[in-house]
Amino acid sequence: xxxxxxxxxxxxxxxxxxxxxxxxxxxxxxxxxxxxxxxxxxxxxxxxxxxxxxxxxxxxxxxxxxxxxxxxxxxxxxxxxxxxxxxxxxxxxxxxxxxxxxxxxxxxxxxxxxxxxxxxxxxxxxxxxxxxxxxxxxxxxxxxx
Amino acid sequence: xxxxxxxxxxxxxxxxxxxxxxxxxxxxxxxxxxxxxxxxxxxxxxxxxxxxxxxxxxxxxxxxxxxxxxxxxxxxxxxxxxxxxxxxxxxxxxxxxxxxxxxxxxxxxxxxxxxxxxxxxxxxxxxxxxxxxxxxxxxxxxxxxxxxxxxxxxxxxxxxxxxxxxxxxxxxxxxxxxxxxxxxxxxxxxxxxxxxxxxxxxxxxxxxxxxxxxxxxxxxxxxxxxxxxxxxxxxx
Numbered sequence: 365x366x367x368x369x370x371x372x373x374x375x376x377x378x379x380x381x382x383x384x385x386x387x388x389x390x391x392x393x394x395x396x397x398x399x400x401x402x403x404x405x406x407x408x409x410x411x412x413x414x415x416x417x418x419x420x421x422x423x424x425x426x427x428x429x430x431x432x433x434x435x436x437x438x439x440x441x442x443x444x445x446x447x448x449x450x451x452x453x454x455x456x457x458x459x460x461x462x463x464x465x466x467x468x469x470x471x472x473x474x475x476x477x478x479x480x481x482x483x484x485x486x487x488x489x490x491x492x493x494x495x496x497x498x499x500x501x502x503x504x505x506x507x508x509x
Numbered sequence: 510x511x512x513x514x515x516x517x518x519x520x521x522x523x524x525x526x527x528x529x530x531x532x533x534x535x536x537x538x539x540x541x542x543x544x545x546x547x548x549x550x551x552x553x554x555x556x557x558x559x560x561x562x563x564x565x566x567x568x569x570x571x572x573x574x575x576x577x578x579x580x581x582x583x584x585x586x587x588x589x590x591x592x593x594x595x596x597x598x599x600x601x602x603x604x605x606x607x608x609x610x611x612x613x614x615x616x617x618x619x620x621x622x623x624x625x626x627x628x629x630x631x632x633x634x635x636x637x638x639x640x641x642x643x644x645x646x647x648x649x650x651x652x653x654x655x656x657x658x659x660x661x662x663x664x665x666x667x668x669x670x671x672x673x674x675x676x677x678x679x680x681x682x683x684x685x686x687x688x689x690x691x692x693x694x695x696x697x698x699x700x701x702x703x704x705x706x707x708x709x710x711x712x713x714x715x716x717x718x719x720x721x722x723x724x725x726x727x728x729x730x731x732x733x734x735x736x737x738x739x740x741x742x743x744x745x
Contacts, residue, residue, distance in 0.1 A: 404745035438607035445526030
């Protein structure tokens with residue numbers, strides 16, 4: 365992808381497909397990395413049955429569920445303040461997943477920006493071990509269990 | 510992150526990062542205002558553990574003054590836990606957090622994993638100086654407020670002043686609400702850190718109050734330390 369970054373793309377039971385670049389807060393809705401944050405929290409979750417992670421190396425991860433409100437999507441990163449060193453911001457990973465049971469276990473894919481690699485893992489939304497993220501906000505994710 | 514270089518009664522917040530050339534520096538001298546980084550004075554390793562008393566906010570290579578220094582009108586005051594308007598993370602209204610943010614520190618902006626006490630005496634890795642029990646902690650300690658400041662900023666400092674052996678393995682969180690951590694936490698990458706007891710509200714600008722303090726001691730490795738203090742966070 366020309367943007368050099370990963371993007372999410374979800375699909376619905378009626379065949380509709382919604383891509384992350386359609387939800388950017390900037391006016392140019394193309395996958396060209398010109399922009400601002402997307403609005404996952406406002407994306408309709410009813411009847412969502414699949415979520416993909418489109419990666420800059422051409423690979424993709426996908427999760428699926430028979431009903432909506434089971435999917436998660438987020439990025440994790442750092443904001444650094446230099447103590448004599450170099451400050452800055454960076455994205456560590458872009459994560460998608462699907463909740464598998466009422467205990468919060470989830471199946472996930474992540475694009476690791478540092479390694480330039482798509483990885484697959486299992487975790488739990490109540491205490492995500494990946495990148496030490498901790499508990500996800502279910503309200504933000506629109507997850508219903 | 511913003512630091513208060515005004516006073517406790519009239520804070521003046523100045524950005525100390527992540528903007529280029531903005532940073533936090535420490536010294537054992539109270540008069541290091543507007544000093545170019547190349548001329549920053551070294552500190553002699555002490556015979557006993559001690560806090561590095563003077564913390565400076567810099568927003569240019571040779572432009573900066575002490576925290577709580579009344580915009581540089583007075584020499585940098587020594588660290589006090591009672592300076593509750595010390596520093597704060599700030600964010601705008603353009604994004605949405607997906608989980609509670611984390612306050613920690615890394616050896617560099619590469620955010621490599623840290624091994625406790627390896628090398629022995631590293632600023633974040635710790636040493637016998639920072640080892641109250643089985644685990645050595647970072648020489649850099651942090652504390653954080655239990656809610657975003659729009660719900661009520663601090664009106665007093667934490668209960669306990671930081672000490673060189675402060676630390677808890679893993680994550681600690683202040684009790685949600687008008688609370689600091691009772692004791693300061695070691696800031697050591699993904700090993701020891703502070704997790705906010707809240708996920709900030711979506712698309713809302715806010716701030717999160719912090720204090721931090723640096724210690725040194727006879728077992729600290731002499732070096733030029735160029736570490737980073739970090740807000741680790743998620744967004745949608």
